[in-house]
Amino acid sequence: MDSALIPKGVKRCPTWQFLLWIGIVGAxxxxxxxxxLLCWIKGLxxxxxxxxxxxxxxxxxxxxxxxxxxxxxxxxxxxYVVGKDELKNIINYAVLIGFICYSSALLILAIDVGQPLRSxxxxxHANVHSMLTEVxxxxxxxxxxxxIEYIPLVLENRQLDRVPFFHRLxxxxxxxxxIFAATGAFLSFFHQGSLGGVAGVMFxxxxxxxxxxxxxxxxxxxxxxxxxxxxxxxxxxxxxxxEAITGKRLVKDNVKDLLGKISGWMLGTYIIAKxxxxxxxxxxxxxxxxxxxxxxxxxxxxxxxxxxxTEIVICGVLPAVILMIGPLRRNRPLFLSAIILAxxxxxxxxxxxxxxxxxAPVMPFDNWALYLPSWxxxxxxxxxxAYGIILIMISYRYMPVFPQEQELNPVVE
Amino acid sequence: MLPFSFEWVWDMGHVVxxxxxxxALSVIGLGMTYxxxxxxxxxxxxxxxxxx
Numbered sequence: 432m433d434s435a436l437i438p439k440g441v442k443r444c445p446t447w448q449f450l451l452w453i454g455i456v457g458a459x460x461x462x463x464x465x466x467x468l469l470c471w472i473k474g475l476x477x478x479x480x481x482x483x484x485x486x487x488x489x490x491x492x493x494x495x496x497x498x499x500x501x502x503x504x505x506x507x508x509x510x511y512v513v514g515k516d517e518l519k520n521i522i523n524y525a526v527l528i529g530f531i532c533y534s535s536a537l538l539i540l541a542i543d544v545g546q547p548l549r550s551x552x553x554x555x556h557a558n559v560h561s562m563l564t565e566v567x568x569x570x571x572x573x574x575x576x577x578x579i580e581y582i583p584l585v586l587e588n589r590q591l592d593r594v595p596f597f598h599r600l601x602x603x604x605x606x607x608x609x610i611f612a613a614t615g616a617f618l619s620f621f622h623q624g625s626l627g628g629v630a631g632v633m634f635x636x637x638x639x640x641x642x643x644x645x646x647x648x649x650x651x652x653x654x655x656x657x658x659x660x661x662x663x664x665x666x667x668x669x670x671x672x673x674e675a676i677t678g679k680r681l682v683k684d685n686v687k688d689l690l691g692k693i694s695g696w697m698l699g700t701y702i703i704a705k706x707x708x709x710x711x712x713x714x715x716x717x718x719x720x721x722x723x724x725x726x727x728x729x730x731x732x733x734x735x736x737x738x739x740x741t742e743i744v745i746c747g748v749l750p751a752v753i754l755m756i757g758p759l760r761r762n763r764p765l766f767l768s769a770i771i772l773a774x775x776x777x778x779x780x781x782x783x784x785x786x787x788x789x790x791a792p793v794m795p796f797d798n799w800a801l802y803l804p805s806w807x808x809x810x811x812x813x814x815x816x817a818y819g820i821i822l823i824m825i826s827y828r829y830m831p832v833f834p835q836e837q838e839l840n841p842v843v844e
Numbered sequence: 845m846l847p848f849s850f851e852w853v854w855d856m857g858h859v860v861x862x863x864x865x866x867x868a869l870s871v872i873g874l875g876m877t878y879x880x881x882x883x884x885x886x887x888x889x890x891x892x893x894x895x896x
Contacts, residue, residue, distance in 0.1 A: 554845070554865075555845050555849070556851060557845055557862070559858050559860075559861045559862075560857060564861060568868075569864075572865065572868040575869075575872050579872065579876065596883060596887060599883045599886050600879060600880065600883045603878075603879040603883050604879050607875055607879065610875055611871075611872070614868055614871045617868070618868055621864070
Protein backbone atom coordinates (compact mmCIF):
# COMPACT_ATOMS: atom_id res chain seq x y z
CA MET A 432 0.00 0.00 0.00
CA ASP A 433 2.79 2.42 0.89
CA SER A 434 5.54 0.77 -1.16
CA ALA A 435 6.05 3.94 -3.24
CA LEU A 436 7.28 5.71 -0.11
CA ILE A 437 9.73 3.02 1.05
CA PRO A 438 13.39 3.56 0.05
CA LYS A 439 14.59 1.55 -2.94
CA GLY A 440 16.55 -1.65 -2.42
CA VAL A 441 15.44 -2.32 1.17
CA LYS A 442 12.78 -4.57 2.63
CA ARG A 443 10.17 -3.48 5.17
CA CYS A 444 7.45 -5.37 7.06
CA PRO A 445 3.89 -5.50 5.64
CA THR A 446 1.76 -2.38 6.12
CA TRP A 447 -0.73 -4.14 8.41
CA GLN A 448 2.06 -5.19 10.76
CA PHE A 449 3.48 -1.67 10.78
CA LEU A 450 0.07 -0.13 11.51
CA LEU A 451 -0.64 -2.72 14.22
CA TRP A 452 2.51 -1.76 16.11
CA ILE A 453 1.88 1.95 15.57
CA GLY A 454 -1.58 1.34 17.09
CA ILE A 455 -0.21 -0.52 20.13
CA VAL A 456 2.46 2.08 20.89
CA GLY A 457 -0.02 4.83 19.98
CA ALA A 458 -2.34 3.62 22.78
CA UNK A 459 0.47 4.18 25.30
CA UNK A 460 1.10 7.58 23.72
CA UNK A 461 -2.56 8.52 24.14
CA UNK A 462 -2.39 7.51 27.82
CA UNK A 463 0.52 9.92 28.25
CA UNK A 464 -1.28 12.65 26.33
CA UNK A 465 -4.31 12.22 28.60
CA UNK A 466 -2.10 12.66 31.68
CA UNK A 467 -0.42 15.65 30.06
CA LEU A 468 -3.78 17.28 29.39
CA LEU A 469 -4.78 16.66 33.01
CA CYS A 470 -1.65 18.52 34.14
CA TRP A 471 -2.41 21.41 31.80
CA ILE A 472 -6.15 21.64 32.47
CA LYS A 473 -6.28 20.83 36.19
CA GLY A 474 -2.78 22.02 37.11
CA LEU A 475 0.30 20.60 38.83
CA UNK A 476 -1.82 19.31 41.71
CA UNK A 477 -2.00 16.21 39.51
CA UNK A 478 1.56 15.44 40.59
CA UNK A 479 2.92 14.50 44.00
CA UNK A 480 5.18 17.55 44.10
CA UNK A 481 4.87 19.89 47.04
CA UNK A 482 6.57 23.00 48.41
CA UNK A 483 9.40 20.86 49.84
CA UNK A 484 9.83 18.52 46.88
CA UNK A 485 9.68 20.69 43.80
CA UNK A 486 11.07 18.34 41.14
CA UNK A 487 8.67 15.81 39.62
CA UNK A 488 9.76 12.48 38.16
CA UNK A 489 9.68 14.05 34.70
CA UNK A 490 12.51 16.44 35.57
CA UNK A 491 14.74 13.42 36.01
CA UNK A 492 13.43 12.11 32.67
CA UNK A 493 14.14 15.51 31.15
CA UNK A 494 17.77 15.53 32.26
CA UNK A 495 18.20 11.87 31.36
CA UNK A 496 16.92 12.26 27.78
CA UNK A 497 19.06 15.36 27.30
CA UNK A 498 22.14 13.40 28.41
CA UNK A 499 21.24 10.38 26.28
CA UNK A 500 20.46 12.64 23.32
CA UNK A 501 24.00 14.01 23.63
CA UNK A 502 24.99 11.40 21.05
CA UNK A 503 23.68 13.74 18.36
CA UNK A 504 25.89 16.70 19.18
CA UNK A 505 28.99 14.66 19.94
CA UNK A 506 28.67 12.36 16.92
CA UNK A 507 27.92 15.43 14.77
CA UNK A 508 30.99 17.15 16.20
CA UNK A 509 33.15 14.09 15.46
CA UNK A 510 31.73 13.67 11.96
CA TYR A 511 31.61 17.26 10.69
CA VAL A 512 34.19 19.15 12.78
CA VAL A 513 36.82 16.51 13.67
CA GLY A 514 36.30 14.71 10.34
CA LYS A 515 35.67 11.10 11.42
CA ASP A 516 34.23 10.09 8.07
CA GLU A 517 33.17 6.55 9.06
CA LEU A 518 30.55 8.06 11.35
CA LYS A 519 28.52 9.21 8.33
CA ASN A 520 27.00 5.71 8.52
CA ILE A 521 25.45 6.30 11.93
CA ILE A 522 25.06 10.10 12.05
CA ASN A 523 21.49 10.01 10.64
CA TYR A 524 20.36 7.75 13.45
CA ALA A 525 22.23 9.81 16.05
CA VAL A 526 20.44 12.92 14.77
CA LEU A 527 17.07 11.16 14.80
CA ILE A 528 17.61 9.96 18.38
CA GLY A 529 18.80 13.44 19.39
CA PHE A 530 15.74 14.98 17.73
CA ILE A 531 13.46 12.64 19.68
CA CYS A 532 15.29 13.27 22.96
CA TYR A 533 15.30 17.05 22.65
CA SER A 534 11.72 17.36 21.43
CA SER A 535 10.77 15.14 24.39
CA ALA A 536 12.74 17.38 26.74
CA LEU A 537 10.91 20.45 25.43
CA LEU A 538 7.57 18.65 25.77
CA ILE A 539 8.40 17.73 29.36
CA LEU A 540 9.32 21.34 30.12
CA ALA A 541 6.05 22.47 28.54
CA ILE A 542 4.23 20.21 31.00
CA ASP A 543 6.40 21.31 33.89
CA VAL A 544 5.83 25.05 33.44
CA GLY A 545 2.15 24.36 34.02
CA GLN A 546 1.16 27.31 31.82
CA PRO A 547 2.79 26.60 28.42
CA LEU A 548 1.19 29.67 26.82
CA ARG A 549 3.71 31.71 28.79
CA SER A 550 6.76 29.74 27.66
CA UNK A 551 7.95 32.74 25.65
CA UNK A 552 8.42 34.71 28.90
CA UNK A 553 11.72 32.92 29.41
CA UNK A 554 13.07 34.56 26.24
CA UNK A 555 11.54 38.00 26.62
CA HIS A 556 11.58 38.45 30.41
CA ALA A 557 14.79 36.44 30.87
CA ASN A 558 16.38 36.14 34.30
CA VAL A 559 20.02 36.42 33.28
CA HIS A 560 21.20 35.23 36.70
CA SER A 561 19.63 31.80 36.22
CA MET A 562 21.48 28.83 34.73
CA LEU A 563 18.09 27.50 33.68
CA THR A 564 17.66 30.54 31.41
CA GLU A 565 20.81 29.50 29.59
CA VAL A 566 19.46 25.95 29.44
CA UNK A 567 16.17 27.17 27.94
CA UNK A 568 17.98 29.34 25.36
CA UNK A 569 20.44 26.64 24.32
CA UNK A 570 17.89 23.82 24.43
CA UNK A 571 15.43 25.55 22.13
CA UNK A 572 18.17 26.79 19.76
CA UNK A 573 19.77 23.35 19.65
CA UNK A 574 16.40 21.81 18.88
CA UNK A 575 16.32 24.18 15.89
CA UNK A 576 19.74 22.85 14.86
CA UNK A 577 18.51 19.26 15.21
CA UNK A 578 15.50 20.07 13.02
CA ILE A 579 17.92 21.41 10.39
CA GLU A 580 20.01 18.23 10.67
CA TYR A 581 16.89 16.02 10.47
CA ILE A 582 15.23 17.82 7.51
CA PRO A 583 17.72 16.56 4.84
CA LEU A 584 16.95 12.99 5.94
CA VAL A 585 13.21 13.62 5.56
CA LEU A 586 13.83 15.18 2.14
CA GLU A 587 15.62 12.00 1.07
CA ASN A 588 12.31 10.15 1.15
CA ARG A 589 11.76 8.59 -2.26
CA GLN A 590 8.80 10.76 -3.20
CA LEU A 591 10.04 14.03 -1.69
CA ASP A 592 13.41 13.53 -3.35
CA ARG A 593 11.68 13.63 -6.76
CA VAL A 594 10.75 17.27 -6.17
CA PRO A 595 13.73 19.25 -7.57
CA PHE A 596 13.49 21.99 -4.92
CA PHE A 597 13.58 19.52 -2.03
CA HIS A 598 16.34 17.47 -3.60
CA ARG A 599 18.52 20.53 -4.14
CA LEU A 600 17.67 21.99 -0.73
CA UNK A 601 18.72 18.78 1.02
CA UNK A 602 21.99 18.81 -0.95
CA UNK A 603 22.71 22.46 -0.08
CA UNK A 604 21.95 21.85 3.60
CA UNK A 605 24.40 18.93 3.61
CA UNK A 606 27.07 21.22 2.18
CA UNK A 607 27.06 23.61 5.15
CA UNK A 608 26.12 21.06 7.80
CA UNK A 609 29.51 21.53 9.50
CA ILE A 610 28.46 25.09 10.49
CA PHE A 611 25.21 23.82 12.00
CA ALA A 612 27.01 20.92 13.71
CA ALA A 613 29.59 23.31 15.23
CA THR A 614 26.79 25.59 16.45
CA GLY A 615 25.04 22.54 17.89
CA ALA A 616 28.19 21.51 19.74
CA PHE A 617 28.56 25.05 21.15
CA LEU A 618 24.94 25.11 22.32
CA SER A 619 25.12 21.60 23.74
CA PHE A 620 28.28 22.32 25.68
CA PHE A 621 26.53 25.14 27.49
CA HIS A 622 23.12 23.65 28.14
CA GLN A 623 24.46 20.27 29.22
CA GLY A 624 26.87 22.10 31.48
CA SER A 625 24.32 24.50 32.88
CA LEU A 626 22.03 21.63 33.81
CA GLY A 627 24.88 20.33 35.95
CA GLY A 628 25.62 23.85 37.15
CA VAL A 629 22.11 24.16 38.56
CA ALA A 630 22.94 21.47 41.11
CA GLY A 631 26.49 22.63 41.79
CA VAL A 632 25.60 26.21 42.73
CA MET A 633 23.02 25.22 45.38
CA PHE A 634 25.07 26.27 48.40
CA UNK A 635 22.04 25.69 50.62
CA UNK A 636 22.08 21.98 49.80
CA UNK A 637 25.47 20.49 50.72
CA UNK A 638 24.64 17.22 48.95
CA UNK A 639 24.68 19.09 45.63
CA UNK A 640 27.11 21.96 46.15
CA UNK A 641 30.53 21.72 44.49
CA UNK A 642 33.61 23.91 44.29
CA UNK A 643 33.85 26.29 41.34
CA UNK A 644 36.18 27.11 38.48
CA UNK A 645 35.47 30.84 37.94
CA UNK A 646 31.64 30.99 37.86
CA UNK A 647 31.19 27.33 36.92
CA UNK A 648 30.89 24.54 39.51
CA UNK A 649 32.64 21.30 38.60
CA UNK A 650 29.27 19.68 37.92
CA UNK A 651 29.02 21.99 34.88
CA UNK A 652 31.93 20.21 33.20
CA UNK A 653 31.00 16.75 34.47
CA UNK A 654 27.52 16.95 32.95
CA UNK A 655 28.82 17.94 29.51
CA UNK A 656 31.54 15.31 29.70
CA UNK A 657 29.16 12.52 30.73
CA UNK A 658 26.65 13.44 28.00
CA UNK A 659 29.40 13.35 25.37
CA UNK A 660 30.54 9.97 26.73
CA UNK A 661 27.18 8.25 27.23
CA UNK A 662 25.12 9.85 24.45
CA UNK A 663 26.92 7.86 21.73
CA UNK A 664 26.45 4.71 23.87
CA UNK A 665 22.70 5.34 23.74
CA UNK A 666 22.87 5.75 19.96
CA UNK A 667 24.73 2.42 19.77
CA UNK A 668 22.21 0.78 22.11
CA UNK A 669 19.19 1.93 20.10
CA UNK A 670 20.96 0.81 16.92
CA UNK A 671 21.46 -2.61 18.48
CA UNK A 672 17.80 -2.80 19.54
CA UNK A 673 16.68 -1.74 16.04
CA GLU A 674 18.89 -4.43 14.50
CA ALA A 675 17.45 -7.03 16.87
CA ILE A 676 13.85 -6.04 16.07
CA THR A 677 14.34 -5.84 12.31
CA GLY A 678 16.56 -8.93 12.21
CA LYS A 679 19.08 -7.07 10.04
CA ARG A 680 22.56 -5.65 10.34
CA LEU A 681 22.20 -1.93 9.74
CA VAL A 682 25.63 -0.53 10.63
CA LYS A 683 29.02 -2.17 10.02
CA ASP A 684 31.05 -3.31 13.00
CA ASN A 685 33.96 -0.95 12.31
CA VAL A 686 31.62 2.06 12.72
CA LYS A 687 30.22 0.77 16.02
CA ASP A 688 33.72 -0.10 17.16
CA LEU A 689 35.00 3.42 16.44
CA LEU A 690 32.11 5.13 18.22
CA GLY A 691 32.37 2.66 21.11
CA LYS A 692 36.11 3.28 21.43
CA ILE A 693 35.68 7.08 21.48
CA SER A 694 32.86 6.75 24.02
CA GLY A 695 35.05 4.48 26.12
CA TRP A 696 37.86 7.02 26.32
CA MET A 697 35.42 9.82 27.04
CA LEU A 698 33.79 7.69 29.74
CA GLY A 699 37.17 6.67 31.18
CA THR A 700 38.41 10.25 31.49
CA TYR A 701 35.01 11.39 32.77
CA ILE A 702 34.90 8.75 35.48
CA ILE A 703 38.41 9.70 36.69
CA ALA A 704 37.25 13.32 36.96
CA LYS A 705 34.05 12.18 38.66
CA UNK A 706 35.99 10.12 41.23
CA UNK A 707 38.27 13.08 42.00
CA UNK A 708 35.23 15.38 42.28
CA UNK A 709 33.42 12.93 44.56
CA UNK A 710 36.47 12.41 46.76
CA UNK A 711 37.04 16.18 47.15
CA UNK A 712 33.35 16.74 47.88
CA UNK A 713 33.29 13.94 50.47
CA UNK A 714 36.59 14.89 52.10
CA UNK A 715 36.53 18.70 51.95
CA UNK A 716 33.35 20.37 50.65
CA UNK A 717 30.68 18.46 52.57
CA UNK A 718 32.60 18.49 55.92
CA UNK A 719 33.08 22.27 55.53
CA UNK A 720 29.27 22.51 55.48
CA UNK A 721 28.95 20.28 58.56
CA UNK A 722 28.17 16.94 56.90
CA UNK A 723 29.90 13.60 56.68
CA UNK A 724 29.65 11.45 53.56
CA UNK A 725 27.58 8.72 55.21
CA UNK A 726 24.95 11.20 56.38
CA UNK A 727 23.91 11.48 52.72
CA UNK A 728 23.53 7.71 52.41
CA UNK A 729 21.93 6.54 55.66
CA UNK A 730 18.77 6.80 57.78
CA UNK A 731 16.43 6.22 54.87
CA UNK A 732 14.84 3.30 53.05
CA UNK A 733 16.24 3.89 49.58
CA UNK A 734 19.35 6.04 49.20
CA UNK A 735 22.20 3.87 50.48
CA UNK A 736 25.89 3.96 49.55
CA UNK A 737 24.98 1.36 46.92
CA UNK A 738 23.78 4.15 44.62
CA UNK A 739 27.20 5.83 44.64
CA UNK A 740 29.04 2.54 44.09
CA THR A 741 26.66 1.52 41.29
CA GLU A 742 27.00 4.86 39.51
CA ILE A 743 30.78 5.14 39.70
CA VAL A 744 32.09 1.57 39.71
CA ILE A 745 29.51 -0.68 38.03
CA CYS A 746 28.12 1.85 35.55
CA GLY A 747 31.27 3.94 35.16
CA VAL A 748 34.61 2.22 35.63
CA LEU A 749 33.44 -1.16 34.32
CA PRO A 750 31.95 0.00 30.96
CA ALA A 751 34.87 2.42 30.46
CA VAL A 752 37.40 -0.42 30.83
CA ILE A 753 35.42 -2.67 28.46
CA LEU A 754 35.07 0.03 25.81
CA MET A 755 38.69 1.20 26.03
CA ILE A 756 40.32 -2.22 25.66
CA GLY A 757 40.08 -3.52 22.07
CA PRO A 758 39.65 -7.30 22.65
CA LEU A 759 37.00 -6.66 25.34
CA ARG A 760 35.21 -4.11 23.14
CA ARG A 761 35.11 -6.49 20.19
CA ASN A 762 33.39 -9.15 22.30
CA ARG A 763 29.72 -8.55 21.37
CA PRO A 764 28.03 -9.50 24.69
CA LEU A 765 30.59 -7.44 26.64
CA PHE A 766 30.17 -4.49 24.26
CA LEU A 767 26.41 -4.60 24.67
CA SER A 768 26.72 -4.86 28.46
CA ALA A 769 29.08 -1.87 28.51
CA ILE A 770 26.82 0.44 26.50
CA ILE A 771 23.79 -0.57 28.60
CA LEU A 772 25.72 0.09 31.83
CA ALA A 773 26.95 3.45 30.54
CA UNK A 774 23.36 4.52 29.73
CA UNK A 775 22.13 3.34 33.15
CA UNK A 776 25.06 5.17 34.77
CA UNK A 777 24.26 8.54 33.25
CA UNK A 778 20.54 8.15 34.07
CA UNK A 779 21.48 7.23 37.65
CA UNK A 780 23.74 10.27 37.86
CA UNK A 781 20.89 12.53 36.74
CA UNK A 782 18.55 10.83 39.25
CA UNK A 783 20.99 11.52 42.08
CA UNK A 784 21.61 15.11 40.98
CA UNK A 785 17.89 15.86 40.62
CA UNK A 786 15.90 13.69 43.02
CA UNK A 787 18.31 12.67 45.76
CA UNK A 788 19.22 16.34 46.17
CA UNK A 789 15.58 17.08 46.95
CA UNK A 790 15.28 14.08 49.25
CA ALA A 791 18.40 14.59 51.42
CA PRO A 792 17.80 16.48 54.67
CA VAL A 793 19.49 19.86 55.09
CA MET A 794 18.62 21.01 58.61
CA PRO A 795 19.22 18.87 61.73
CA PHE A 796 15.46 18.61 62.27
CA ASP A 797 14.75 17.60 58.63
CA ASN A 798 13.87 14.08 57.55
CA TRP A 799 14.50 12.36 54.25
CA ALA A 800 11.77 13.35 51.81
CA LEU A 801 11.11 10.18 49.85
CA TYR A 802 8.23 10.54 47.47
CA LEU A 803 6.30 8.36 45.07
CA PRO A 804 5.31 9.90 41.74
CA SER A 805 1.62 10.05 40.81
CA TRP A 806 0.36 8.02 37.85
CA UNK A 807 0.17 11.25 35.85
CA UNK A 808 3.90 11.77 36.37
CA UNK A 809 4.63 8.18 35.32
CA UNK A 810 2.40 8.46 32.25
CA UNK A 811 3.94 11.76 31.12
CA UNK A 812 7.40 10.27 31.64
CA UNK A 813 6.52 7.24 29.48
CA UNK A 814 4.90 9.49 26.85
CA UNK A 815 8.25 10.51 25.24
CA UNK A 816 9.29 6.85 25.02
CA ALA A 817 6.14 5.98 23.03
CA TYR A 818 6.57 9.08 20.88
CA GLY A 819 10.20 8.14 20.21
CA ILE A 820 9.34 4.58 19.20
CA ILE A 821 6.69 5.84 16.75
CA LEU A 822 9.03 8.41 15.20
CA ILE A 823 11.79 5.80 14.82
CA MET A 824 9.32 3.38 13.20
CA ILE A 825 8.14 6.01 10.71
CA SER A 826 11.66 7.28 9.96
CA TYR A 827 13.09 3.80 9.52
CA ARG A 828 10.25 2.77 7.22
CA TYR A 829 10.20 5.78 4.93
CA MET A 830 13.68 7.30 5.04
CA PRO A 831 17.16 5.99 4.23
CA VAL A 832 18.34 6.26 7.83
CA PHE A 833 21.11 3.68 7.51
CA PRO A 834 23.33 4.23 4.44
CA GLN A 835 24.85 0.73 4.79
CA GLU A 836 21.55 -1.15 5.07
CA GLN A 837 21.32 -2.00 1.37
CA GLU A 838 24.89 -3.29 1.21
CA LEU A 839 24.54 -5.36 4.39
CA ASN A 840 21.12 -6.77 3.44
CA PRO A 841 20.93 -7.27 -0.33
CA VAL A 842 17.32 -7.85 -1.43
CA VAL A 843 16.93 -10.98 -3.58
CA GLU A 844 14.39 -10.17 -6.35
CA MET B 845 14.70 40.37 24.93
CA LEU B 846 16.18 43.12 22.77
CA PRO B 847 18.12 46.23 23.87
CA PHE B 848 15.14 48.52 23.22
CA SER B 849 13.03 46.61 25.78
CA PHE B 850 12.45 48.56 29.01
CA GLU B 851 13.83 45.59 31.00
CA TRP B 852 17.17 45.69 29.18
CA VAL B 853 20.28 46.63 31.17
CA TRP B 854 23.71 47.04 29.58
CA ASP B 855 25.54 44.64 31.90
CA MET B 856 27.63 41.50 31.43
CA GLY B 857 24.75 39.13 32.21
CA HIS B 858 22.41 40.55 29.58
CA VAL B 859 25.10 40.93 26.93
CA VAL B 860 26.54 37.41 27.37
CA UNK B 861 23.21 35.58 27.69
CA UNK B 862 21.41 37.38 24.90
CA UNK B 863 24.54 37.71 22.78
CA UNK B 864 24.81 33.92 22.79
CA UNK B 865 21.13 33.57 21.93
CA UNK B 866 21.28 36.03 19.05
CA UNK B 867 24.50 34.48 17.76
CA ALA B 868 22.91 31.03 17.63
CA LEU B 869 19.68 32.30 16.11
CA SER B 870 21.67 34.30 13.52
CA VAL B 871 23.73 31.27 12.46
CA ILE B 872 20.61 29.13 12.18
CA GLY B 873 18.61 31.82 10.37
CA LEU B 874 21.37 32.94 8.00
CA GLY B 875 22.37 29.33 7.29
CA MET B 876 18.86 28.35 6.30
CA THR B 877 18.37 31.55 4.30
CA TYR B 878 21.58 30.82 2.40
CA UNK B 879 20.42 27.25 1.64
CA UNK B 880 17.01 28.36 0.40
CA UNK B 881 18.36 31.21 -1.76
CA UNK B 882 21.09 28.97 -3.20
CA UNK B 883 18.50 26.31 -3.98
CA UNK B 884 16.28 28.79 -5.83
CA UNK B 885 19.29 30.13 -7.80
CA UNK B 886 20.48 26.59 -8.62
CA UNK B 887 17.04 25.68 -9.93
CA UNK B 888 16.85 28.87 -11.99
CA UNK B 889 20.16 27.87 -13.57
CA UNK B 890 18.57 24.51 -14.34
CA UNK B 891 20.73 22.52 -11.93
CA UNK B 892 18.32 20.17 -10.14
CA UNK B 893 21.28 18.20 -8.83
CA UNK B 894 19.94 14.73 -9.71
CA UNK B 895 23.32 13.86 -11.21
CA UNK B 896 24.80 13.73 -7.67
